[in-house]
Amino acid sequence: MTVPGARDLVVCLRATGRTRIDRAGLWRAFTEAVPSSHGSVDARRMLADAITELAAAGELVPSRATDDGLPPLPRSVKLTRSATTPAEARPVEPWHPELRAADGLRTPSEAVRQVNRWLFAGGTRAEVVPLRERALEITGDEKAFDAGLPVPLTAQILRAERVTLPLHRLPVGDGPVLLVVENADTVHSLARALRAEPGPVGAVAWGAGNAFVSSVLSLVAEPPTAIRYFGDLDAAGLRIPARASALAVSEGLPPVRPATGLYRALLEHGRPAPAAGVDHSDVDWLEPGLRGPVRDLFAAGHRLAQEAVGRRVLAAARDWRAGLEPA
Template identity: 70%
Template sequence: MSTPGPAALLAALRATGRTRIDRAGLWRAFLDAVPSAQGSAEARRMLAAALDELAGTGALTPTAATDDGVPPLPRAVRLTRPAAAPVAREAADPWHPELAAAAAVRAPAEAVRQVNRWLFAGGTRAGIVGLRERALEITGDEKAFDAGLPVPLTPEILRAERVALPMHRERLPGGGPVLLVVENADTFHSLLLALRGDPGPIGTLGWGAGSAFLSSVSSLAADPPAAIRYFGDLDAAGLRIPARASVQAQAQALPAVRPAPGLYRALLAHGRPAPAGPADHSDVEWLDPGLRGPVRELFATGHRMAQEAVDRRVLGSGRDWRDGLDP
């Protein structure tokens, strides 16, 4: 009978999940590795030879104490923890000169690496296109850059421009310098009717169209208003949209997007709380301090309010909703 491969015995020993294995465990592992050795007169010699070879490679350490058999077997062995396999390091791609700053970024986003490959493949010769078109070309996801460009990408590197959708706006005759942006269509129309005869400081009424305002706010750079006021739903998205749009507006030297407090107070007074799912309401801070407490209480109960509650009846019943619309 041939001597079993020490590798088979070592695999059986490691399969026990133990580090120290006594003599009984050695025999069980040996017979698992070489079932044909069961009852063989050569089994002891075979096991002893395999253990000697494994000890010689450093895979295990036998105890000094042995039994009285021939050849002697150790009372136990201690397995040596296998050395960790060296981690194969992927050869780092060289950075294109336009992305040299990426070398200082600890973990550049995958999109940055994709742009790097695109530049080497001829991207430097590309013409200017919309940012979503470029994102689709490079990453396969047209929305890859909607949340912002990862460091160190810039529109210039991408040969792309962020397309600003025009905002639907209605000029009010004799109005002032303030642009009032309204989230939803019905409330926009009701406010247009209410303001036409008496616009006060409102010179233009804009329809934000929900999250489209995040793009259309940039279109205001062509004809900047003196001030921007906003009125939307009291829910997570209704506050997130103007808060994010305000950051974007100021980055383009436009006025900050600020709340229209009188309209929000009217909504709190006349709105009907409706169930809302769990959401991040950290953008409550965008509201004026006097509104934050009541809105937090609304959100704490798991509710929201739709701005459509400030309807033509409410707008026609008083003037308090006009508070805070001055530049």
């Protein structure tokens, strides 16, 4: 098989013991098979390519019904062989002593196997380097571990450290909530609006786009009670907080949750602009009441820039403050 993750995906699907697997099950199996896909803007395309290859190989039959994403995904798949018949036997690999815990995993990911081979090849003598450098060395993908380390990998086993960028913050009050904003101009406008009446917000931080996926870890030293986020309504704007939230929780920080009032204001006042390759995979990071309108926006091939929630909108109403509470 030539599509990355296809081989591991069919192994994970067969390990469920079921013949028909719905879309949610597909995503669970794919995330287990390819951990680096979690939160990736390319995850939907990668899964679609893997399904296409497995269908061509006769491993499964996708349903005719699909969702409305791009590319579309089947609502379910049917495995074409008995779940008790192994799809492709893997050669038995001995586990390095540092990875003995992997012996108890049902389907260790390819990344874990790659680390195992790296350890046997002398990885135990490697000096500590930034995590992305090690990920590139071992897997060929510098972002392979951005969404977290698959069990049983640890930073110690990888002889790596996660580099943490600073997170620029503007104090606005004494509250326990940190509001992270994707773009600099909106940071300035929100800080200006909140200083007069900050409510539960203690500071407004500049996420600086994708940098927040790393800089969220700078909060470990002094964690806020709650983290709220407001960004553009497009693929990257949802991928960033979804990935940052997964990483935050893995390090003991509170999850990154949407500032619902600000997103509602963006849906009301935003000006739809064309967007190429809109991805629906991270829409579920939003609160349930926002998901339908955002899926409709994406299905129309549009995006909304957060700058539409500017000073005039912030001064005209208070509804945008909803969702900034710590609980």
